[in-house]
Amino acid sequence: METIGKHAMLELAITLPPRGSGAVMRVLHRELRAAILDGRLKPGLRLPSTRILADSWGVSRNTVMGAYDLLLSEGYLFARHGAGTYVAEALPIRTDRTPVPEEPNKAPDRRLSEFWRSPPPYLLKSWSSTSPSHMLFRLGVPDTASFPYHIWRRLLARSLRALAKVPAAYVEAEGRPLLREAIANHVSFARAVACNADDVVVTAGTQQAIDLLAKILVTPGKTTVALEDPGYAPVRGVFLAVGAKIAPVPVDAEGLIVDRIPADAKVICVTPSHQFPVGVAMSMRRRAELLEFARVHDAVIIEDDYDGEFRFGTTPRDALQTLDRSGSVFYVGTFSKSLFPGIRLGFVVSPPWAKRTISAVKQVADWHQPVLEQDALAAFISEGHMARHVRKMRKLYAERRELMMNGLQTHFSAWLDPIPASGGMHLTALAREALDFDAIARTARQRNMDIRSLRALSANGDCQAGLVMGYGATSPEGITEGLLQLRRLFPATGPVKYVRGGARSAIASR
Numbered sequence: 001m002e003t004i005g006k007h008a009m010l011e012l013a014i015t016l017p018p019r020g021s022g023a024v025m026r027v028l029h030r031e032l033r034a035a036i037l038d039g040r041l042k043p044g045l046r047l048p049s050t051r052i053l054a055d056s057w058g059v060s061r062n063t064v065m066g067a068y069d070l071l072l073s074e075g076y077l078f079a080r081h082g083a084g085t086y087v088a089e090a091l092p093i094r095t096d097r098t099p100v101p102e103e104p105n106k107a108p109d110r111r112l113s114e115f116w117r118s119p120p121p122y123l124l125k126s127w128s129s130t131s132p133s134h135m136l137f138r139l140g141v142p143d144t145a146s147f148p149y150h151i152w153r154r155l156l157a158r159s160l161r162a163l164a165k166v167p168a169a170y171v172e173a174e175g176r177p178l179l180r181e182a183i184a185n186h187v188s189f190a191r192a193v194a195c196n197a198d199d200v201v202v203t204a205g206t207q208q209a210i211d212l213l214a215k216i217l218v219t220p221g222k223t224t225v226a227l228e229d230p231g232y233a234p235v236r237g238v239f240l241a242v243g244a245k246i247a248p249v250p251v252d253a254e255g256l257i258v259d260r261i262p263a264d265a266k267v268i269c270v271t272p273s274h275q276f277p278v279g280v281a282m283s284m285r286r287r288a289e290l291l292e293f294a295r296v297h298d299a300v301i302i303e304d305d306y307d308g309e310f311r312f313g314t315t316p317r318d319a320l321q322t323l324d325r326s327g328s329v330f331y332v333g334t335f336s337k338s339l340f341p342g343i344r345l346g347f348v349v350s351p352p353w354a355k356r357t358i359s360a361v362k363q364v365a366d367w368h369q370p371v372l373e374q375d376a377l378a379a380f381i382s383e384g385h386m387a388r389h390v391r392k393m394r395k396l397y398a399e400r401r402e403l404m405m406n407g408l409q410t411h412f413s414a415w416l417d418p419i420p421a422s423g424g425m426h427l428t429a430l431a432r433e434a435l436d437f438d439a440i441a442r443t444a445r446q447r448n449m450d451i452r453s454l455r456a457l458s459a460n461g462d463c464q465a466g467l468v469m470g471y472g473a474t475s476p477e478g479i480t481e482g483l484l485q486l487r488r489l490f491p492a493t494g495p496v497k498y499v500r501g502g503a504r505s506a507i508a509s510r
Contacts, residue, residue, distance in 0.1 A: 012040060014057060024059055029067040036076050036087055045087045047077070115241050120233075135450040136482035137469040139277075139426055144340045144473070146393060151385050152376065159375035173363035174355075175202025175347075176374040182381040183333075183347050190387075191308060192322045193331055195349045201358050202369050205346040206304060206334040210238050210269070212365065213302055213330055213348065216357050217267050218244045226265040228256055230457040232276050235269060235304075248459040251275055255282030258289040268294065268301050272320055273308035277457050277468045279421030279428045287320055294328040301329045307424035309338050309390045312398040327351035335377065337425065337472075338390055345369060345377055397425055400471040400479060407483040415490055416467065425472030428454060431465035440489050441467060447489075449482055 014031050017023050035041045047053075050068060054061040068085060071077040075092040079085050108117035174180065180197040187193040203209040218225065220243025227236055229248035239246060247262045256270050268290065272282035282290075294301050303320045321331040334346035350358050362368070380386055404427050408418040416429035431437060441453040454466035471479055 016057060016059065019059060025063045025066045028057075028059070028063065029070045032067060032071060033074075033076055036071075036091065041087050043087050043089045043091070046083075047085045047087070049084070115243070120237055120240065135445075135448050136474050136478050136485075137471065138450045138473045139452060139468060139470040140337070141341065141470060141473040142337050142339075142425060143393065143396065146396065147340050148385065148389060152380065155376040155379045156372060158379070159372050162375070163372060171368050171371060172359075173201075173368050174359045175200065175369065176371065176378060178382075179374045179378040180347075182378045184349075186381050186386065187331070187333065187349065190390075191305065191316070191319050193319050193349060194322060195331075199349050199352070199355060201348045201350060201355070201362060202374065203346045203348060203362070204344045204366070204369060205336050206306075206332055207234060207238070208365070209332045209334075209346050209348045210235050210302065210304070212358055212361050213332075214238050214242045214244065214267075215361050216354065217300060218242045221245070223267060224262055224265045225267040225269065226261045227269050227459070228271065228275060229459050230277055230454055230463050231269075231459075232271070232304075232306075233457060236459065239267075239269075246459065250463065251278055251280070253280055254286045255280055256286060256290065258286055258293055261293060263297060265297070266299050268299060269304065270301065270320070271304045271306040273305050273316070274310075274421060274424040276306050277426065277428055277452070277454060279419050279424060279426065281317060281422060284317055287317070287323060291320060291323055291326075291328065295326045299328065302332060303329050304332045307337060308333070310394050310397050310425060311423040312394070312401060321349060327353060330354070338386070338393070339377075339380075343373065343377070345373060397472060400474070400476060401427065403476055403479050404469070404471050404483075407479065411483060411487045412490065426468060426470040428468045429466050430454070435465075435490070437465045437467055443489055444486060447485060449486060451486070 012031075012035055014028070016027055016031075032041070041047075047068075048056075050061050050064040054064045057064075068077065072079060072085070076088055077085050078088050110117070177197060179202055180200040183200050183202070184195050184197045188195065201209075201212075203212065214225075217223065218239065223244050224247050225239045225244040226247045226249045227239070228251050230251075231248075236246060244267070247265055249260050249268075250257050255272060255275055256268075261268060270282065270290070272287060274281060290301065293299065301320055301324075305319065308316070308319075319331060321329040328351070330351065331349035332346065333349075335343050336346065348358060401421075405418055405420065408416055408427070408429055412418075412429065413432075415431065415433045415435055417432055418427055418429040421427060438453045438456060441451050441456065444451040450470065452468040454468055455461045455463055457468065474482065
């Protein structure tokens with residue numbers, strides 16, 4: 001730092017960094033503001049011209065003009081046309097504060113709600129799609145490089161032109177009518193979900209959909225919510241945050257074990273199309289049992305159609321919402337997997353009795369999703385681009401799934417039994433031998449592989465051991481190379497004997 005002497009007109013000692021450092025204007029702005037706030041520059045004082053100060057302090061005139069402009073915008077200075085720049089008579093209230101470093105072991109502030117004073121650790125760290133984009137086997141992330149961005153740009157531009165002619169103010173909380181109609185048609189055709197546009201509420205993806213439903217269905221401290229275990233940790237966090245009593249329910253080769261749902265459960269969350277993370281599809285027998293449980297116990301079901309678009313060579317089983325005859329099922333979907341995560345658009349198909357309430361809670365939460373993206377998505381679906389893109393990606397993911405299955409069966413058969421899921425963008429392999437799969441997953445992440453331990457996705461960590469790995473965003477070359485890297489984390493040779501096929505018989509160990 002070099003010191004510039006006092007300027008006679010301002011009588012200030014200003015210390016500025018060397019020219020060319022990139023910080024001169026910021027420091028000059030800070031020093032002038034400090035001089036105004038502590039009274040060295042009195043209210044009403046006329047300041048020298050930018051040219052004079054620039055010459056005096058040896059800086060460019062643009063630098064001084066930039067500092068003046070900031071002070072003018074903040075209310076510390078005011079300008080009189082043709083008469084110069086002056087220190088403001090009434091100064092703005094300062095809102096900047098010195099940041100207080102957080103003390104890790106300090107007791108949480110009691111002004112926080114009880115839940116957020118000590119939230120679960122998995123809510124305080126990155127998860128799923130927040131993994132670095134360069135990592136192999138990223139979980140829950142599609143191949144965004146294959147998305148038709150040229151079509152999306154064209155539809156966005158068209159929506160923007162239409163919006164410019166009739167600027168939209170705040171719109172309906174449940175979403176734009178054209179998008180709701182497009183979603184209703186899409187799920188009716190793709191999943192035989194019986195609905196119309198009036199049943200649809202547009203959300204910011206599945207996570208907000210679950211959050212809205214949790215707010216209208218849970219009475220804090222009273223409502224028991226049954227969740228698949230292992231399952232999707234952020235959904236568990238949503239229900240914990242609203243004060244629900246969580247009942248983890250194990251899954252097996254047929255999906256959620258309905259007989260293990262507590263009789264007092266009033267909300268049941270399931271991923272029947274492609275259970276996360278195990279990957280099995282719920283059998284028709286279990287679907288019938290679950291719907292009967294909801295009817296008899298006056299419970300509701302939240303059906304998260306996770307990865308439901310991506311099925312490989314099998315006839316899809318009817319959605320729970322399609323089979324429902326008692327208005328018990330909320331059908332939830334998202335476009336983050338079928339299109340790209342950044343779109344942040346999803347939906348709830350609601351039973352008629354809850355639609356108005358969901359819309360009201362949505363309006364309280366954030367009113368509505370961005371209009372431009374809603375209109376573009378409505379066109380993307382209604383003009384057939386969505387169906388074509390899903391067909392293309394279904395074929396691409398099927399090839400990657402086959403490559404992953406072959407690699408696991410070839411190189412890991414002594415330790416892992418991959419579940420041959422019929423859809424989705426990830427595979428789960430169950431343990432054949434007692435290895436420390438938690439440690440393997442941790443080491444894999446350190447080596448650029450976003451692989452998860454199955455037990456880490458369990459509420460209590462007592463399910464079958466295994467590994468979960470995605471292939472949606474990993475190229476075929478990346479899958480081959482990644483599996484070779486992963487193999488190095490296993491023993492050099494496998495056990496001599498092992499029981500083939502035994503791991504899938506009981507995913508839950510309870």
